[in-house]
Amino acid sequence: MSQNSPFRYLLLYLPFFISSxxxxxxHISYFISWSGSFFIFYFSLSGFxxxxxxxxxxxxxxxxxxxxMQIIFAGYMCTSSIFYYLNALGYKxxxxxxxxxxxxxNIFKSIAKCQSYYVLGHAALVTGILVKMKYPIKSKYTxxxxxxxxxxxxxSLICLPLSYLCGLTAALSQFSIQLGGISFVAGTVAFTxxxxxxxxxxxxxxxxxxxxxxxxxxxxxxxxxxxxAVLLLGIFLLPIYGKKIAPLFIAILVGxxxxxxxxxxxxxxxxxxxxxxxxxxxxxxxxxxxQTDINDLKDDNWAFLTMRLSEIDMFIxxxxxxxxxxxxxxxxIVHQGLxxxxxxVIWRSKPNTEQMVMDRVYKAGVIDERSLVSAKPxxxxxxYLSWGxxxxxxxxxxxxxxxxxxxxxxxxxxxxxxxGTAIIFTGLFQIFWRGNCFEFIISTxxxxxxxxxxxxxxxxxxGILEPLGR
Numbered sequence: 115m116s117q118n119s120p121f122r123y124l125l126l127y128l129p130f131f132i133s134s135x136x137x138x139x140x141h142i143s144y145f146i147s148w149s150g151s152f153f154i155f156y157f158s159l160s161g162f163x164x165x166x167x168x169x170x171x172x173x174x175x176x177x178x179x180x181x182x183m184q185i186i187f188a189g190y191m192c193t194s195s196i197f198y199y200l201n202a203l204g205y206k207x208x209x210x211x212x213x214x215x216x217x218x219x220n221i222f223k224s225i226a227k228c229q230s231y232y233v234l235g236h237a238a239l240v241t242g243i244l245v246k247m248k249y250p251i252k253s254k255y256t257x258x259x260x261x262x263x264x265x266x267x268x269x270s271l272i273c274l275p276l277s278y279l280c281g282l283t284a285a286l287s288q289f290s291i292q293l294g295g296i297s298f299v300a301g302t303v304a305f306t307x308x309x310x311x312x313x314x315x316x317x318x319x320x321x322x323x324x325x326x327x328x329x330x331x332x333x334x335x336x337x338x339x340x341x342x343a344v345l346l347l348g349i350f351l352l353p354i355y356g357k358k359i360a361p362l363f364i365a366i367l368v369g370x371x372x373x374x375x376x377x378x379x380x381x382x383x384x385x386x387x388x389x390x391x392x393x394x395x396x397x398x399x400x401x402x403x404x405q406t407d408i409n410d411l412k413d414d415n416w417a418f419l420t421m422r423l424s425e426i427d428m429f430i431x432x433x434x435x436x437x438x439x440x441x442x443x444x445x446x447i448v449h450q451g452l453x454x455x456x457x458x459v460i461w462r463s464k465p466n467t468e469q470m471v472m473d474r475v476y477k478a479g480v481i482d483e484r485s486l487v488s489a490k491p492x493x494x495x496x497x498y499l500s501w502g503x504x505x506x507x508x509x510x511x512x513x514x515x516x517x518x519x520x521x522x523x524x525x526x527x528x529x530x531x532x533x534g535t536a537i538i539f540t541g542l543f544q545i546f547w548r549g550n551c552f553e554f555i556i557s558t559x560x561x562x563x564x565x566x567x568x569x570x571x572x573x574x575x576x577g578i579l580e581p582l583g584r
Contacts, residue, residue, distance in 0.1 A: 126237035140226040147229035151192035167249035194424035201420040235510040242514025255579040257529035263316040266304035273297035296541035375418035435478040451556030493549035
């Protein structure tokens with residue numbers, strides 16, 4: 115079989131086919147599907163299915179979709195269910211505590227079924243990325259700057275207040291998150307480049323921006339921005355300090371995963387009681403550093419690992435209701451995603467996007483309609499709700515293909531990997547890492563794409579980008 119043979123892609127789907135054949139044995143089927151994601155990681159990241167890009171060392175191209183996006187998106191989606199499965203078996207960490215009465219008698223069949231969809235989605239995601247992946251990319255423009263840290267600090271310091279101002283203006287609110295993402299990524303990378311350039315002033319400014327952004331993530335009420343902030347810093351420092359810093363950042367990330375459930379849970383509780391964001395943050399930090407017993411942390415963390423890190427419990431509810439009680443939505447959710455693109459300032463009577471999303475959550479009985487909790491379906495869930503297994507394959511294939519297309523387009527337009535993928539793609543399109551429901555994915559990707567071309571025109575006007583050969 116030649117190195118570029120399309121038949122190699124079929125290997126990615128072996129775990130799904132085998133687990134489907136063995137669906138009558140749910141425990142075996144589950145473990146084949148769950149371990150199948152590691153099988154896909156190995157064959158995709160080893161270059162066996164398709165050779166990996168050779169234009170840069172691996173540590174200097176980690177932000178391309180085949181690497182970090184796949185690891186975060188598929189790792190979160192496909193492998194986190196193991197804690198839910200262990201909980202269903204009656205385990206808490208490594209201790210057996212008895213079966214949980216919360217679960218029904220056929221829970222393991224439901225877990226195995228959803229896990230088979232996860233591994234199918236993982237295979238389709240990787241297929242979409244690899245099919246579109248063609249390196250090296252010949253850039254249309256080249257990047258001109260005397261100091262990379264100066265340029266990145268300027269981008270960060272300009273985009274930060276613009277993000278805030280756009281958030282206050284209804285007509286420009288679509289750009290607020292995108293500008294904030296660019297500001298954070300550019301500021302973080304500026305810090306690492308200042309270290310390379312031995313520029314102490316820029317180093318302290320960049321470090322200050324990182325700290326400010328990190329403090330801002332603490333008042334967001336979400337775990338993901340905090341973890342991503344540390345993860346990005348580690349990735350950008352890796353080319354400078356080498357693999358010796360990896361154990362340090364891995365330890366920091368593990369520590370964050372352990373304490374964040376308690377921090378976020380307490381933060382949200384205080385926020386609901388009317389505390390300001392800063393007050394809720396400070397009291398929650400005090401709880402972590404001064405008051406919390408280690409057993410309380412372990413209990414909160416186990417609840418997080420089993421019911422919030424993995425979204426398989428919600429997925430099970432959807433598969434139990436669709437198509438048995440609620441028919442597949444077909445292209446309805448895609449239509450709603452297209453509606454979400456249009457700014458409300460243009461379409462005053464536009465349907466409420468949040469309500470459109472929550473309607474299918476209520477129909478599936480995931481949460482009660484009187485509840486104040488928001489529970490948006492994951493991207494793979496919307497794929498399943500649309501067309502079942504066929505929808506999972508098509509949706510995740512397109513997800514990977516579009517992410518790779520945008521990353522490659524950014525490298526083509528912005529002078530290569532660094533400004534194209536590491537700054538523009540990472541800053542504007544982080545939604546590809548975590549996913550979301552169709553409505554928010556489609557709207558965010560559309561407006562991020564528009565923002566990318568706005569940056570292109572600004573960079574060209576300022577002489578930062580010039581056509582090659584001029």
